[in-house]
Amino acid sequence: MFGWLRKLRPPPGLPDALWQATLARYRFLGERPAADLERLRALAVAFLRDKEFHGAHGFVITDEVALAIAAQAVLPVLHLKGGLAWYDDFVGIVVHPSEVVAHRTTTDASGVVHQYDEIVAGEAMDRGPVMLSWQDVLASSVTRAEGYNVVIHEFAHKIDMRSGEADGCPPLPPGFLGTRSAREARAAWFATLQPAYEALREKAIMAERFGGEAPWLDPYGAQSPAEFFAVACEAYFVNRSALEAEFAGLVGLFDAFFKAPPGR
Structure with a gap:
């Protein structure tokens, strides 16, 4: 092979x-x-x-x-x-x-x-x-x-x-989103990712326990920020438009990290 x-x-x-x-x-x-x-x-x-x-x-x-x-x-x-x-x-x-x-x-x-x-x-x-x-x-x-x-x-x-135990935040480059330190960069990352994770978690709970509408994004991502990051990455690379419809801020964050060319 x-x-x-x-x-x-x-x-x-x-x-x-x-x-x-x-x-x-x-x-x-x-x-x-x-x-x-x-x-x-x-x-x-x-x-x-x-x-x-x-x-x-x-x-x-x-x-x-x-x-x-x-x-x-x-x-x-x-x-x-x-x-x-x-x-x-x-x-x-x-x-x-x-x-x-x-x-x-x-x-x-x-x-x-x-x-x-x-x-x-x-x-x-x-x-x-x-x-x-x-x-x-x-x-x-x-x-x-x-x-x-x-x-x-x-x-x-x-x-x-790459930054240690999976926690939903990969190693971020110096100056990420205009920040001045690694601590500021992580804070900026989670300022966007954490609310998106909590929104998915709430929707997944409502669907499972109370018969609410199931989330489009895989509810497996509601297990932890690390799983949310991985699930969101799946969607970002294979169906960006659908992810952007639910989590526009998250797509912008991923663009900044993954350095997607304009329009991708």
Whole structure:
């Protein structure tokens, strides 16, 4: 699988037919400007060269699988200073054929330990591998309207983790939004993100408990600011207009961070 990529530097080009098939399947990629597509392709090739893919439970990693994940994974860092350096804390990507059951253990404020199972489509581990369900990666080709994308979700967590434990605020560049210190930058970030998170959380609670209208943005984001950031990133990159209709300020904040060109 793309074995030749790891033997050559600089990385060679991808077979054009394979690249065009990927853009056709994931339309939110193919509709980007030509300059974006050129950089996206180069970053995807470098990603394939540097990362190692592993299939779980007999799942076979094909060129199609690897490129689909690579092309979506590099989208959030397309315009970030440093590019793929944002992902240099890990190498492995584990792909399951479908969702998996993760066994969780938590301790509450009283010191009581709780154990439970959670069905997950993906998981990003701090300084560790990324796990993805191929079923859900494929679903991203048809869930644009819902703003759903498991690859972007997990790689947004990776970006968030660059400043330590995921908390919904990635490392911010000096002078972000005109601020004079890292503390001011974080405050400016949460001044926009926190109200949006609380609005989603309130709407999710009203829908679940009182039969209110379900939020458009995935209510999974109501779990924590970290999950809200990841869920909002999914929507930002695959259905920006719908996210902007609900959270215009959040889109402006993400534009400032992800450095989206005008009109994107």
